[in-house]
Amino acid sequence: MRPAPQPGLHDEPYWRYAAAGELRLQRCAGCGHVRYPPGPACPECLAAERSWERLSGTGELLAWTVFHRPYFPGIPVPYVVLAVRTPEGPILIGNLAGADRAQLRHGMALRAVYEQVTGPDRSWQLCQWSPTEQSTEEHA
Amino acid sequence: MPDPARLAALKDTVAIVGVGETDYADDHARARRGERRQDGYGHAATAFRRALADCGLRRTDIDGLITGPTLAGERLGEVLGMDVRWADQADAVQAVLKAALAIHAGVAECVALVYGTDQRAAGIAYGGQGAMGGERHLAYTYFAPWGLTSQGALYALLTNRYLAVSGLTERELGEVAVAQRAFARLNPAAVLRRPLTIDEHLAGAYICEPLRRTDYCMINDGGVALIVTTAERARALGRPHVLLSGIGRSDHNRDATSLRPRLEEFYRPAQRQAAEQVYAMAGIGPSEIDVLQVYDSFSIHVPLALEGFGFCPDGAAGKLLTSGDLAPGGRLPVNTAGGHLSGSYMQGWGHQAECVRQLRGAAGERQVPGARTAQYVSDVAGKVTSLIYGRAA
Numbered sequence: 132m133r134p135a136p137q138p139g140l141h142d143e144p145y146w147r148y149a150a151a152g153e154l155r156l157q158r159c160a161g162c163g164h165v166r167y168p169p170g171p172a173c174p175e176c177l178a179a180e181r182s183w184e185r186l187s188g189t190g191e192l193l194a195w196t197v198f199h200r201p202y203f204p205g206i207p208v209p210y211v212v213l214a215v216r217t218p219e220g221p222i223l224i225g226n227l228a229g230a231d232r233a234q235l236r237h238g239m240a241l242r243a244v245y246e247q248v249t250g251p252d253r254s255w256q257l258c259q260w261s262p263t264e265q266s267t268e269e270h271a
Numbered sequence: 272m273p274d275p276a277r278l279a280a281l282k283d284t285v286a287i288v289g290v291g292e293t294d295y296a297d298d299h300a301r302a303r304r305g306e307r308r309q310d311g312y313g314h315a316a317t318a319f320r321r322a323l324a325d326c327g328l329r330r331t332d333i334d335g336l337i338t339g340p341t342l343a344g345e346r347l348g349e350v351l352g353m354d355v356r357w358a359d360q361a362d363a364v365q366a367v368l369k370a371a372l373a374i375h376a377g378v379a380e381c382v383a384l385v386y387g388t389d390q391r392a393a394g395i396a397y398g399g400q401g402a403m404g405g406e407r408h409l410a411y412t413y414f415a416p417w418g419l420t421s422q423g424a425l426y427a428l429l430t431n432r433y434l435a436v437s438g439l440t441e442r443e444l445g446e447v448a449v450a451q452r453a454f455a456r457l458n459p460a461a462v463l464r465r466p467l468t469i470d471e472h473l474a475g476a477y478i479c480e481p482l483r484r485t486d487y488c489m490i491n492d493g494g495v496a497l498i499v500t501t502a503e504r505a506r507a508l509g510r511p512h513v514l515l516s517g518i519g520r521s522d523h524n525r526d527a528t529s530l531r532p533r534l535e536e537f538y539r540p541a542q543r544q545a546a547e548q549v550y551a552m553a554g555i556g557p558s559e560i561d562v563l564q565v566y567d568s569f570s571i572h573v574p575l576a577l578e579g580f581g582f583c584p585d586g587a588a589g590k591l592l593t594s595g596d597l598a599p600g601g602r603l604p605v606n607t608a609g610g611h612l613s614g615s616y617m618q619g620w621g622h623q624a625e626c627v628r629q630l631r632g633a634a635g636e637r638q639v640p641g642a643r644t645a646q647y648v649s650d651v652a653g654k655v656t657s658l659i660y661g662r663a664a
Contacts, residue, residue, distance in 0.1 A: 133416055134400050134415040134416055134418070135415075135416070136415075136416050137412065137413060137415070167528070167529050168409065168413060168528050168529070174525060174526070193432060193534050193535070194428045194429070194431045194432035194435075194534050195428070195431055196424055196427040196428050196431055196479045196480055196481075197477070197479070197480040198418060198424065198479055198480075199476060199477040199478060199479065199480060200398075200478045200479070202398040202399045202418065202420060202421065203399065203400070203415070203418055206418040210418055212414075212417055212418060212419045212424070212428070214428055214432075214530055214534055221529050222526075222529045222530050222531055222534065223529075224414045224417050224419055224530075225417055226417050226418070237432070237435045248416075257416055257417070
């Protein structure tokens, strides 16, 4: 069982799009800035008007950590958490999917993949990250 | 913009005249035996009693009260039996800052700054879905669906990036925990006093890689109180006191939850701004600091402060950490009571008390000989504040 997302007023569309496997964030209608987390105003120009823009679903690996201490009964350790810089601007968080942590390199190209997870009373889609090109060592 | 002329008018006009702390090591031993002897208000009352006795002021002289973030100011005033003319709530470093501003503005003359916590006995969780601080710092809890919570995990992400960019090694970083344990061994009140070698540190388990158990602060219970007043009143008391010579602050919150300032800047721009202000006001630079206290939830705070505040060039913290300069007997002793890692986790309050002790020459075996200036650096998720204290002539 995964911890449920925080039910923030501005977050609902993010999770609704995620359920359809789409990575969408708020883009300011005034200046075009893509912001994360979702919020009531653009932190660049303060405009309230915005659209939910679909991201490219790509990014590069900025940083990672491996959890060795369990904080959630539904997520067994060790597990990897990634910080991913998207070309649209925001840094997003995800777990490593379809790869081993030994493959991780700063700056490596990643792509968003959606994983069905189950929480206390429902299931939902979680945006995770996977290396864009499979390393050759994996097949060696 | 901060006004240097107005800041100069505040310099050396406000003094810390009294400090009081609880018996961290004894209280911790009791807590580990499962005896809950005290709550946060009880620890606060003990510390306050001791601080009053330390400075020689009477309780009725106190006309201002700043309560730490873990207690309610109204209830603390009731517990301590105090009616005051001015009150506020603040964390350790902001409490000193606010007391100085209040005294300078004339709304109070003698301000008690009081903190108490039963975080360990009460089982406060710093990780998990209800992680402490999440109501202020969204990043502490927002990423729970991916299993990312806790301030430690976020600093582990920062450290992963910082090691890659700066060249700092885990072994060099480990010298922070080793040096602070060496100081704790000289401090009878410190909670963790077993010897710690660099190899023992490196052999320890990771919590969130690359941070190990001994890179993390401990969690214990206790209280700290500080009595702050005017320099004139301090002189009249005729006891050893310290003067506040410099203040610097810069809060960076833009993109905080998206982690840009944490992972791409290591909060350095905020540290630079705070450094510029505190050194300009105090009229001294990092080379003239005799004792350095760094808010250390995690070991990585120390190299960030060393580089951010100009104690060494960017990327040179590793060399400084392995030089022995920061350890007992070194040129720039850091966290001389053991800090949060080995001394006591009083969320920065104990660091202020230690600055006062060192400048009074009353730090016992861990005393830095002839210490005249002490600097405190606090950077909690981009909220950077620094204070410089000087020994009253």
